Amino acid sequence: MSFTIAIIGRPNVGKSTLFNRLVGQKLALVDDMPGVTRDRREGEAKLHDLSFTIIDTAGLDEGPKGSLTARMQEQTETAIALADALFFVIDARIGLTPADRAFADFARRADKPVLLLANKSEGKHGELGAMESYALGLGDPIQISAEHGEGMGELYDAVSKVVPPTEDEDDEREETDEERAARPIRVAIVGRPNAGKSTLINHLLGEERLLTSPEAGTTRDSIAVEIEHKGRGFRVFDTAGLRRRSRIEEKLEKLSVADALRAVRFAEVVVLMMDSQNRFEEQDLRIADLIEREGRALVIAVNKWDLMEAQPGQISALRRDADHWLPQVAGAPIVAVSGLMGEGIDRLMQAIVEAYAVWNRRVPTAALNRWFEGAIANNPPPAVSGRRLKLNYITQTKARPPSFVLFCSRADAIPQSYLRYLVNSMRETFDLPGTPVRITLREKANPFAHKRKRPN
Template identity: 95%
Template sequence: MSFTIAIIGRPNVGKSTLFNRLVGQKLALVDDMPGVTRDRREGEAKLADLNFTVIDTAGLDEGPKGSLTARMQEQTETAIALADALFFVIDARVGLTPADRDFADFARRANKPVLLLANKSEGKHGELGAMESYALGLGDPIQISAEHGEGMGELYDAVSVLVPPSEDEDDEHEETDEERAARPIRVAIVGRPNAGKSTLINHLLGEERLLTSPEAGTTRDAIAVEIEWKGRGFRVFDTAGLRRRSRIEEKLEKLSVADALRAVRFAEVVVLMMDAQNRFEEQDLRIADLIEREGRALVIAVNKWDLMEAQPGQISLLRRDADHWLPQIAGAPIVAVSGLMGEGIDRLMQAIVDSYAVWNKRVSTAALNRWFEEAIANNPPPAVSGRRLKLNYITQTKARPPSFVLFCSRADAIPQSYLRYLTNSMREAFELPGTPVRITLREKANPFAHKRKRPN
């Protein structure tokens, strides 16, 4: 593991803004309201020629044992234990607070190198607070503005003493099939609030990595964790619960939802988690439709199965319900799980691997056109305005998801119902369950169109 630095400090001093600055992306949610960050988030930071791992943490705060605040602090303590060094951040505009002094002692007891960062130091107002920070006894403060990028040169000088500069790799090579197969599969876990997404990921990890609570909306950021199952790597994104748009009022929740949608677009396989006692509700169907539109492989996980009364035929009923409510992604794998008890986890992981393989599937042109001729023979395209539609041939243009181009005459006249017939027939013929199938129509060029009519 590369050199790791944890960013710590009381709430709302700009830790997440600094994290985003260092990783070069807006990965962590940022808002004026204190306590936005709850789970710890890791990212690969780059500061000129220095490369290191940086951990964004929840604001250090005290709370009664077992409370959400206390467990947030436990996450921060875990990050400190994993880190090789610490960025202790204060708000230079506010100046020192009693909480800063208390947590400076906490950072000192970690017995690790600590760099004191006086954030929000831009302008005259930040100068005084930076001078006050000498009283913490953590050395000279580094005056920065994470939002505006000021002081990064001074920060580089301090970090370079701790982190050796990385060597540039001149030998670039194209990724091989073996390297591609060895990459972690990117998986996003999505669903309505309180469906048990974080609980499931904690069970996969075997530790309380993500905060969980009976209260809906505990998760805010889309947190990525690395998981290994049967020798295969996975990068799993836990996301905020997705509610109906009309019920989203707070700015922070809007940011959380946007973060979850980015995780879906970044993922290769998306697990839609439903509550076993309230499955296939309207919002579940909306989320599934979003996944299909984004072209991601879908796996349905019905969580809290341990709370259901055992009855024969329950799984078959789930299968029928899924195909009824989600015909646009017919055959999507559906797995009954209990994130709390760990039931069905192996079946879920295998379904993710299988769906990923289908999502990457390619069909040979010869096999595709054999199927195409048979599909047309069994159900010819309808005549429109008395003229028969002519379908010439079909070819696959790409995978991820499987996408095809159908060459035909009068593309605008082919009804959607006939395209659905072709899509469903293709799913069955080539075993493409649970993944979006794209068919694009293209009119075959007329080789005689450029010739002028002969004069009479």
């Protein structure tokens, strides 16, 4: 029997939307009205190269014995009993509710692995709600958007630690640094049409595995190939060229673009390929911004370098251009290559390995505290409306990409310019070039807020 995961949570948090995304079909009815799902529904889920049985359940709710609500609850309890692990889903936009806290205890008593999914995490309000879910005591929340397909890469990483491997291995343990080094790095090659993505991968493979043509748009599907370079494994995804949305007319191209975006979300490192003759165009910048928003490590490859006339200082000029046009990923590795001639391939693959290491980096807590004290001492936060902002402390919540929570007063008043200062200082101090750095603001709880003022 295949590994089984049950999706549980209170009504209308997006369980059925997640179920549909994992099975790849709209099997479960989805509506804004709570309580649409009543019976448990099973399907065969596919998450990248992981396969398992997924069970959609009714929202956890209470009702009198014998009522429809009570029978729905029984169906959910049966699903939990049948499952090997649980997806506990909350609505990150709403934040924690008393029902979430009560059902978290219910999930904990099941004595099975529980993955906490903060659904609807897109946008600022979703991030704050996800941070709030730490209070449930179910571990780190996995921020996803089942509707838009965001966070599926992080979900894959978490599920891969729970679903047993195909070999007969009973030990379920966290991936060590050595195991991570042995596992292939997932790399997506993206860029505008005809940037030379397929040609580069063919050179890495040493064979004409992918169709290439001077005509733009030859690649339609996201093709995955296994590559080994200097003893290191890579799983590389060739993707369709990404044009401006206004220029996409055919339905087939829309599907190809959606497939390319899906490859970006499942990747760990994304290589943005540009044409050396027309680099840093508007669409290149849009794609780079998408990669940063998805939280993936970025490597820039400037292709067809063999067509450029050799001049001194060209590589330094590339570096300056990259930092000028892409300040949100300052220091991202940039490599001049020729996919056709094989020039710069070794440097590109080394840049991918180094970007992957930075993306996985955790900053020691003591060093983080020393940096934080020095950063606010050298440049204190500005006063807003005559009141000084107080920054209490910062902690790293996860890597992949490096993400931090900053506890402070009046989170909504801290200017974006000051956050950029902190991010840039952190990049320089802890050597985090190019990778997205996330800082989420969280107001420290007031210990006196619950006390009422004495009557006069």
